[in-house]
Amino acid sequence: MLKLLKYMKGREWAFFLVSLVFIVSQVWLDLKLPDYMSQITKLVETEGSAMADIWSAGGKMLLCSLGSLASSVAVCFLASSIAASFSRRLRSAMFEKVESFSMEEINSFSTASLITRSTNDVMQVQMLIVLSMQVVIKAPAMAIWAITKIAGKAWQWSLATGIAVAILSVILAIAMVLTFPKFRKVQWLQDALNHAARENLSGIRVVRAYNAEDYQEKKFEKANTDLLENQLYANRTMTLLSPFMNITMNCLSMSIYWIGAVLINAVVIENAASMAARVDIFADMIVFMSYAMQVIMSFIMIVMVFIVAPRALVAAKRINEVLETEPKIVDGKKKIIYAGDGAMNICGTDDKLLKTVSVHGEAVPEETPVGEVEFKNVSFTYPGGSGNVLTDINFTAHRGETVAFIGSTGSGKTTLVNLIPRFYDVTEGAVLVDGVDVRDYQLEKLYEKLSYVSQRAVMFSGTVENNIAFGSNADKAKLGEALKISQSEEFISGLEEGTQSHVAQGGTNFSGGQKQRLSIARALCRDAEILIFDDTFSALDFKTDRELRDALKSKTANATKLIVAQRIGTIMTADRIVVLDEGRQVGMGTHAELMKNCEVYRQIALSQLSEEELAI
Numbered sequence: 001m002l003k004l005l006k007y008m009k010g011r012e013w014a015f016f017l018v019s020l021v022f023i024v025s026q027v028w029l030d031l032k033l034p035d036y037m038s039q040i041t042k043l044v045e046t047e048g049s050a051m052a053d054i055w056s057a058g059g060k061m062l063l064c065s066l067g068s069l070a071s072s073v074a075v076c077f078l079a080s081s082i083a084a085s086f087s088r089r090l091r092s093a094m095f096e097k098v099e100s101f102s103m104e105e106i107n108s109f110s111t112a113s114l115i116t117r118s119t120n121d122v123m124q125v126q127m128l129i130v131l132s133m134q135v136v137i138k139a140p141a142m143a144i145w146a147i148t149k150i151a152g153k154a155w156q157w158s159l160a161t162g163i164a165v166a167i168l169s170v171i172l173a174i175a176m177v178l179t180f181p182k183f184r185k186v187q188w189l190q191d192a193l194n195h196a197a198r199e200n201l202s203g204i205r206v207v208r209a210y211n212a213e214d215y216q217e218k219k220f221e222k223a224n225t226d227l228l229e230n231q232l233y234a235n236r237t238m239t240l241l242s243p244f245m246n247i248t249m250n251c252l253s254m255s256i257y258w259i260g261a262v263l264i265n266a267v268v269i270e271n272a273a274s275m276a277a278r279v280d281i282f283a284d285m286i287v288f289m290s291y292a293m294q295v296i297m298s299f300i301m302i303v304m305v306f307i308v309a310p311r312a313l314v315a316a317k318r319i320n321e322v323l324e325t326e327p328k329i330v331d332g333k334k335k336i337i338y339a340g341d342g343a344m345n346i347c348g349t350d351d352k353l354l355k356t357v358s359v360h361g362e363a364v365p366e367e368t369p370v371g372e373v374e375f376k377n378v379s380f381t382y383p384g385g386s387g388n389v390l391t392d393i394n395f396t397a398h399r400g401e402t403v404a405f406i407g408s409t410g411s412g413k414t415t416l417v418n419l420i421p422r423f424y425d426v427t428e429g430a431v432l433v434d435g436v437d438v439r440d441y442q443l444e445k446l447y448e449k450l451s452y453v454s455q456r457a458v459m460f461s462g463t464v465e466n467n468i469a470f471g472s473n474a475d476k477a478k479l480g481e482a483l484k485i486s487q488s489e490e491f492i493s494g495l496e497e498g499t500q501s502h503v504a505q506g507g508t509n510f511s512g513g514q515k516q517r518l519s520i521a522r523a524l525c526r527d528a529e530i531l532i533f534d535d536t537f538s539a540l541d542f543k544t545d546r547e548l549r550d551a552l553k554s555k556t557a558n559a560t561k562l563i564v565a566q567r568i569g570t571i572m573t574a575d576r577i578v579v580l581d582e583g584r585q586v587g588m589g590t591h592a593e594l595m596k597n598c599e600v601y602r603q604i605a606l607s608q609l610s611e612e613e614l615a616i
Contacts (some may be wrong), residue, residue: 003320004125007089012082019078019133026071027142029064034290037411038063041283066182072134079133087126094118102329103423104383109322117322120190121315128305128312135301143298146291156263157288160255161295164248168299175237176306182234183310187318189227196223238307245303249296256292260285304314326425329422332440370434371449371529371560373397373420377429380415388427389415390583395576399529402553402561406604407580413564414455416580417532420533420562421450433530451523453536457515459507464492465499467518474525484599485551487544488514512539520548524556531556533563537570545570568605569613577601 008016040059098106098114106114200207201214207216264281378393390412397403405413418424419431422438430437438446459467468479479499483489491514495501507515516539523531531552537545549570552561565571572591579587579594579601587598594601595614605614 003324004090004316007093007342008082008086009089012086015082016133019075019082020137022074022078023133023138023141023322024373026068026075027069027138027145029144030142031291031294032064033061034287036064036186037286037290041286069240075134075138079130082133083126083129086129087122090122090125090319091118094122094319097323097325100327101325102327102425103418104329105325105327108383110191110195112198113191114322115198116187116191116194117318118314121187121318124187124308124312124315125319127308128316131305131308134306139298139301139305142439143295146294146298147185157256160252160259161292164252164255164292165295165299167248168245171241171248172299172306175241176310179234179237180310182230182237184314185230186227186234186311187314189223189230193220193227195225196220222416234310238303241303245296245300246409249293252292252296253289256285256289258395260288290614329425329443331442331444332437353569370557371399372432373403373530373560373562374432374435375416375429375430376417378416378419378426378431379428380412380419381422381427382415382424388583390419393429393578393585395585395588397560397562397576399560400558402563402577403572404563404565404574404577405580406565406568406571406577406601408604410582411580412583413580417534417562417564420530420532421447421452428598449528450530450532451528452532453516453519453523453534455535457512457519457536457539458504459510459515459518461505462503463499464495464501464503464518468499468521468525469505470522472526478525478527479521481555482521482524485524485548485555486517487540487548487551488521513541513544516540517544517548529559529562531559533561533565535564535566537563538566542569549573568608572614579604612616 035215036057040054040061043054043057052432098118102274109117144357163201196219202219207213260281263285280485361566374396375393378390379388380390383386393416395403405416407413415424419426420433420438422443425439432438433441433446433449460470465479468474470484474482480489483492483499492498492501503509507518510518520533521535537548540548545567546569553573561570563574571577575590576588577591579598581600586600589597591614595605
């Protein structure tokens with residue numbers, strides 16, 4: 001929890017210091033009440049006391065109560081302000097950290113857990129901060145101050161109060177030992193519940209298609225029941241504290257009255273002085289009772305914190321796990337600057353020239369993207385995996401070329417193209433973009449060179465225009481051209497509001513083919529030098545597929561196009577085709593060359609088209 005306090009800003013610390021003043025004021029005013037009560041008791045018991053004196057003491061008690069109320073309101077306001085702004089900053093820090101994660105870190109936490117940590121866990125910490133300012137500081141201060149007030153009274157009362165405090169401490173310790181492991185487990189069970197709900201909702205079509213509602217209900221019910229049983233055990237244990245507290249408090253009250261009666265009876269009434277002594281003992285008993293109750297109430301307030309604290313401490317630990325996780329994929333230490341004539345200057349972070357790299361033979365105007373991709377002896381194993389997914393991959397895609405990747409399911413096609421934008425880093429070898437290892441690039445500069453269209457078309461809530469211009473500053477003309485090339489223009493123009501039409505979360509109000517074409521349009525809006533299409537044409541019919549590829553070929557002649565595909569028809573016209581089989585490169589060449597020289601490619605091709613169609 002202490003590690004999170006570094007996210008507190010100066011304004012919050014200033015509010016905290018101001019709140020301390022109000023807390024001390026509240027405690028002082030609360031502890032002044034018994035003094036005035038003692039004064040009133042003595043006035044009532046003493047003959048000849050003036051009514052004005054009683055009213056004066058009562059008025060002071062009222063003022064103390066009102067002052068305590070005002071201080072309490074001020075502390076609540078400041079605590080809420082501090083907790084709310086701190087939580088906002090904490091959520092922002094977690095979101096920024098998660099955005100810097102590679103796929104390895106995201107997969108290690110899981111999406112459901114990251115959502116829980118960013119919402120529920122932060123809320124637990126926020127509740128603890130509010131309670132801490134109102135209780136954790138106030139309760140010990142009140143208890144210690146009250147004890148100093150009663151320290152000079154009869155030792156019998158002090159002994160009774162000490163025994164009550166000892167009993168409460170033992171009860172609290174037992175409760176904490178029993179409940180802390182349960183509270184610690186609650187957050188993980190919350191993750192499991194969120195995971196079950198998210199999985200069911202995202203896969204609702206499959207669930208219904210397979211008539212698996214009962215099965216999913218049982219999975220959710222198990223996660224829900226585990227959370228319920230864990231919370232019931234912890235909450236019931238903490239709930240038992242209340243009756244024990246009340247019993248202890250009542251027993252202490254009876255003890256104080258009984259001891260007071262004994263002390264009063266022990267004073268023999270012989271004269272006015274002895275009578276005054278009895279009055280003093282009685283007044284002391286009233287005061288001691290008030291202070292003793294303040295001590296017990298302080299313990300009760302601490303119990304409230306102990307109910308919240310275990311979950312909040314676990315939540316803080318889980319938040320720290322996210323914030324302290326360092327992404328394994330970080331910016332490279334070099335800057336890439338185009339120098340013209342097909343060359344690039346590679347500089348260090350201090351802008352000192354390290355070397356000049358020649359990209360290829362042709363001259364390139366200054367600041368013009370080049371777009372060459374090269375794989376050198378690349379092998380890759382997923383984190384925690386037992387074997388290579390890719391082994392010894394070698395090829396080069398030159399500027400303006402179309403290079404396609406094909407192979408059976410699980411052959412590593414998607415994994416291969418994911419290494420270019422550094423979703424993962426290679427295990428062996430190197431991936432070069434424009435002659436420079438991608439690990440040497442600053443990530444922002446690398447991403448500026450790429451446009452990526454994933455297997456699953458991802459749409460964000462908003463408008464069509466916002467989705468297409470996502471990550472770029474495309475004007476209306478560029479946006480219209482991207483729609484035209486991606487074959488989206490026709491169905492977008494048919495919408496009532498055109499490019500201003502609403503896109504639901506996940507693009508659920510568009511078909512799979514429409515979402516795929518809009519994803520392609522989004523990639524084209526960036527004017528990137530390298531276009532990566534990860535099986536993005538599979539949702540398109542053959543006619544649209546052909547028209548889109550023809551448009552791509554003519555309109556993006558200077559861009560390097562890397563296409564992962566399952567359909568032979570999509571890649572037959574590619575400049576180079578790389579054939580993968582179980583993560584190994586088993587063939588590379590044009591369609592005609594592979595039909596003659598690569599048996600794996602030939603088998604895939606013949607399984608989809610006839611020899612006559614393949615010849616065409």
